[in-house]
Amino acid sequence: MRLIPLPLLRLALAGLAATLVGVGLARFAYAPLITPMVEQGWFSATQTAWLGAANLLGYLVGALAGAPLARRFGGGRVIRLNLILTTAALAACLWPAPFAWFAFWRGLAGASGAILMVVAVSEALGRTPARHRPAVGAVMFSGIGIGVAFSGMVVPGMAGAHAAMGWATLAGAALLATVLSLRTWSRPARTNGGDEAPKPRWQPRRYGDRTAVLLLAAGYCLVAVGYIPHTVFWVDYLAREVGLGLDRASAYWTLFGLGALIGALLAGAAARRFGFAPALAATLGLMGLATLLPSVWPFGPVLFGSSLFMGATTPGMVVLVSGRLSELCPPGHQARLWGRLTAAFALTQAAAAWAHSMLFTWSGSYRPLLWLGGAALLVAAGLAVRAAWPHRRRTAAR
Incomplete structure (x- = not known):
């Protein structure tokens, strides 16, 4: 961590927040919620499987839409919006609701999470000189693991009492990460210093x-x-x-x-x-x-x-x-x-x-x-x- 200059460390931590919210919480943290929702009568086991599929279908949509949205509206703006959308999608699952309601919000969480994964990672690495990219990338991708570990250590106890408490825990964690990282993504993008001059065409x-x-x-x-x-x-x-x-x-x-x-x-x-x-x-x-x-x-x-x-x-x-x-x-x-x-x-x-x-x-x-x-x-x-x-x-x- 000491090898990363402080401005780049802030950027890496903002990227960590994006992967934490978009993938660690919005996608992987769903797994420990399946059993409580089945046992507490929210959905059947088959329905929870289809909710997982809806999330991954949304991820596909987001992966395809991320780059065009960033080109059209700017990376920072797209990241901020999707941090908020992902947090809202988690909060929308706080109470038992019809399957269609959950499928919509799980799909939206998948789409916004994929956009965060594509755009935030590209945006952060694009602002980082080549010599620091391995370290910045390692910090950013650790957000996925933090989300999974958090969902394993904290969510089951909450969801075991009531599934709504598990969803509230995820939404609260996403809200905190969003608030802490919004300022970084509000700053204008800077170039990586021109340390790379890619060729206009790649001839394999x-x-x-x-x-x-x-x-x-x-x-x-x-x-x-x-x-x-x-x-x-x-x-x-x-x-x-x-x-x-x-x-x-x-x-x-x-x-x-x-x-x-x-x-x-x-x-x-x-x-x-x-x-x-x-x-x-x-x-x-x-x-x-x-x-x-x-x-x-x-x-x-x-x-x-x-x-x-x-x-x-x-x-x-x-x-x-x-x-x-x-x-x-x-x-x-x-x-x-x-x-x-x-x-x-x-x-x-x-x-x-x-x-x-x-x-x-x-x-x-x-x-x-x-x-x-x-x-x-x-x-x-x-x-x-x-x-x-x-x-x-x-x-x-x-």
């Missing part, structure tokens, strides 16, 4: 970069499929299907959040030690195992490792994929391609969420969802290995 090599980017994009989309069992259904799976109850299941969700707190730092360290391509492939393979094993052996050590590791990969995967992309294209083109990858991820995530919900409706069990997610992650690991081959050949040739 005939074989290598283009193929590797396509394989990277395909693998990243499969990650969207593999994440859904843990990020939406994990707590309810452990609480009701495995039979652990809400308190013990929430403890595993807290482990997920603690993993998310350190995931960005661990991913950065692994990338420095082994390189982005090998670290990405190995991580994806381990993610596949961490998703499949709890469906077969749902006991302590397996659940502990699965929760912690999958939590760590939540921000860690963003670090590894964006870092790998930076190896394959010039920085001036990375933002455009990263936006496309984010939109593709959101599209696949929304489609997969509805597929998972239909699968759960048909089977009445979460285990087939874990099998589907684990298989997708293992295929993604194979694609990551394949994508690294041209890079290794070019490195050896030099």
